[in-house]
Amino acid sequence: MQQKTITTDVLDIAYLEDGAPDGWPCIMGHGFPYDVNAYAEAALILAQAGARVLVPWLRGYGPTRFRFAETLRSGEQAALGADLLAFMDALGIERAVVGGYDWGGRAACVVSVLHPERVVGLVSGNSYNIQNIARSMEPASPPEEAALWYQYLFHNERGRRALERNRRGFARQLWAMWSPTWAFDDATFETSAASFDNPDFVDVVIHSYRHRYALVTGDPAYAAIEAKLAGQPPVRVPTIAIDGDSDGVNPGTAHHAKKFEGFFERRVFAGAGHNLPQERPAEWAQAVLDVRTAAGPA
Template identity: 35%
Template sequence: MKNISTEDLDIGYDVYGTPSERVPLILLHGFPDDASAWREVGRLLAAGGHYAIAPYVRGCGPTAFKAETSPRSGRASARSRDLIGLMDTLGIEKAVFIGQDWGAATAQAMAFLNPLRAEQLVILNGHGLLNMGVFAQGRLPSWETFHAGWYQWLFQSPAAKSILEADRAGFIRFVWTKWSPGWRFSEADLAGVVRSAQNPDWIDVVLSAYRGQEDPAADGRDSNADAVLAQLPPITCPTLNLQGANDGVDLHVDTQLGQEGYYHGPLASEVLDECGHFLHRERPDAVANRILAFLA
């Protein structure tokens, strides 16, 4: 693991491969997870000749705020600002953004807010930003999707913080089991993510990520970016969208509900069998092969 300091954060990140003339890849993890999710995919991408970095999102693992007064925002606008700081500090002008879950929303936000810095996108379990736009048009998801999103309603409640403080390990185990049914994850992998969730800012960032316009942790520096994201400008760079057939939280039928209209560049979509929400952990070979073919 390496570390780098930006204006707001000390960011931990993993590295795969060595820099080359190819555009670097930035692997963005989701929730509840950490950068270790990309371990196998990252190695395969490096074996394919690519250079990739996988940062830990704000409030997760080794990534820490430098100032106690910094708002602990978990919004996509804040996460994309962190990414710009990381890229600028590392001297990366343009990247391929490969994101899952929260990381997918961050990758989409980068394409919306900073299109000149997004070479291509790979979206795993694409949801969040585009779903809100689709739902705003009156195209509602199924009752199954509402049921699967129970935790988002919980996170709006005053009891949410104390519940997560009492048993964040149990929460992570429960949702891994429900979101990827049939996946026999290793206890070591789970324990690593639980350790990352011990970051003192993890809960505040998590709750902020789900509290929308009523979020008291929103950072005023992101207000303009939030306004742009609310308009959902088109994504023009080539995009690959991968979904798990057995995803227990982002049901792939609902997550494709009219999202194609937001992509004005080439879009390829595929549903992978025999995996759920954490498809890059469950079927790293299949995910890496799809990414390598797309990049080629």
């Protein structure tokens, strides 16, 4: 895969590209705390199937940089969706298969619901990833609350300092807890962990986990988008949603089916945790190919 950079109004977005330049566009997004290396194997499979695969580093990760010091280092869902749309615009991509998991899946869902004309099909890890911030203070079951310990830690300044001082330690802890059956080695982790050295990583992460609970305000530039997302709009583009049956942070999303209209299929990757494309690259790539087929002729 070749590393490139494209400039938007807000960011210099670094990304990896694989496949023929005239291939069908496929944009995949990584989550927290992961990076573009989650798609190394899946991208190769997709490129061999004729895709032009584009995998950007999210804001706050890797070589992606904010253009201006005064820009709020927001990690809110509207910002992630706006970044994805701006990425498509900067590259002149009219329509694409979009997908991702965790933060990257959220960005893909945001674009899918607000700009369905730009989306051929959606592959979404953990299904409907748009946050319902208005109901964020409603408690979940004890096991679900226990799994979210890191979010609550990030709500206070002790958590900020902890992440700043030990980015790799917290990320590795989450990798192990969220994917208990994935036997990743030191080299695999370190390849991705370099992306957490981004100077804006901590600010973006902390803002993300505070904003989703309405503990901080968002960037006014994205207020209109957040207002639309508050209505929890349905996904109307062809979608394949995926869960891992060993996901240590998400107990499953079968109940999300009602949020999808039109073609929808939910798949469960046996033995997989949270980092779906890296743990099951062939199955992830097949889901991308299948949703494109389900969408019909371009």
